[in-house]
Amino acid sequence: EIVLTQSPATLSMSPEDRATLSCRASQSVTSNLAWYQQKPGQAPRLLIYGASTRATGIPARFTGSGSGTEFTLTISGLQSEDFAVYYCQHYNDWPYTFGQGTKLEIE
């Protein structure tokens, strides 16, 4: 099973800041990595797939990068609606696994 480790666990930022979230895989997942945003009481929402492709309707301030074992989600110009929990997920093979999440909170 591939273990995904996200860092930091909590990120305190201010609106208009740039946030950088990390996801590290225990073995290579090539580019088979997705990012999701989840707000309290809601289902996760797909942001990025293929490590760097934005899903339909996702603003350009969300950028995914990386391959192999190291991945980054960058959110430029944080908006109030961006404060949420973010998860990475690999789909290189079954079993799928998720990172433990990064909570992006307002400083």
Added chain:
Amino acid sequence: EVQLVESGGGLVKPGGSLRLSCAASEMTFRNYGMSWVRQAPGKGLEWVSSSSSSGSYKFYAESVKGRFTISRDNAKSLLFLQMNNLRVEDTAVYFCAREGDDTLTGYSPSWFDPWGQGTLVTVSS
């Protein structure tokens, strides 16, 4: 807009059973792989099970293997999760989620988009 609506959650005693359903609309259900993902209260996301579009291929997390069964009715656009011998640690919100269209290229691992709103399963005596 694609919609996924889960139902069937509730309170059940340890050792009991529940059957979850996920109703899909505004999509050609029979073309897509589908999955169940759960989230224990205050915790992260855990993949539970996946099914290919035809139902021929099924995958399970080790934590539920032998106790849970995924199935689907493509004629009715329904996905199911039969959960037997439930444990306290199965308490979670269960989400269904769509995977990729596997009719042309065969079933392969995929991201999840969209997700349903979830149904809460509580296992407690």
